[in-house]
Amino acid sequence: MFIYVRSSAHRVQPAFTVSKVTKVTNVQQQQQQQQQRSLISRREISLLRQMILMFITFMGGWGPTYILLFITEYISVNKIIRSSLELLCISSLLVLTINLIICNRDIRQHLFTKICCCFVHG
Numbered sequence: 336m337f338i339y340v341r342s343s344a345h346r347v348q349p350a351f352t353v354s355k356v357t358k359v360t361n362v363q364q365q366q367q368q369q370q371q372r373s374l375i376s377r378r379e380i381s382l383l384r385q386m387i388l389m390f391i392t393f394m395g396g397w398g399p400t401y402i403l404l405f406i407t408e409y410i411s412v413n414k415i416i417r418s419s420l421e422l423l424c425i426s427s428l429l430v431l432t433i434n435l436i437i438c439n440r441d442i443r444q445h446l447f448t449k450i451c452c453c454f455v456h457g
Contacts, residue, residue, distance in 0.1 A: 388434075389431060389434060395423075395427060396428065399420050400421070400424050403417065403420055
């Protein structure tokens with residue numbers, strides 16, 4: 336997960352620029368660029384935190400249901416417990432969907448244009 340976040344952040348991040356120091360040699364520039372690449376940026380930490388949150392939400396919502404499926408092979412489980420775990424799955428799916436819409440600008444723009452077209456033409 337962390338490797339994916341780093342590669343994603345490096346794809347989007349602007350290129351390294353050297354300040355207005357005129358006597359910096361090429362070796363020093365390369366060393367500075369390598370040091371900057373090796374540090375974890377704030378954006379990478381934010382992306383990693385977001386991915387971990389989504390993973391925990393998914394596992395927290397669907398994990399108990401799969402455990403329940405395994406348990407029901409051996410013992411009977413109350414219907415209220417099954418219903419509450421189904422509700423947990425649905426709520427985790429809703430949270431993940433809302434998170435996707437909030438964090439992805441392209442999806443927000445697409446949904447906005449589709450909703451506007453429905454109200455304007457409908």
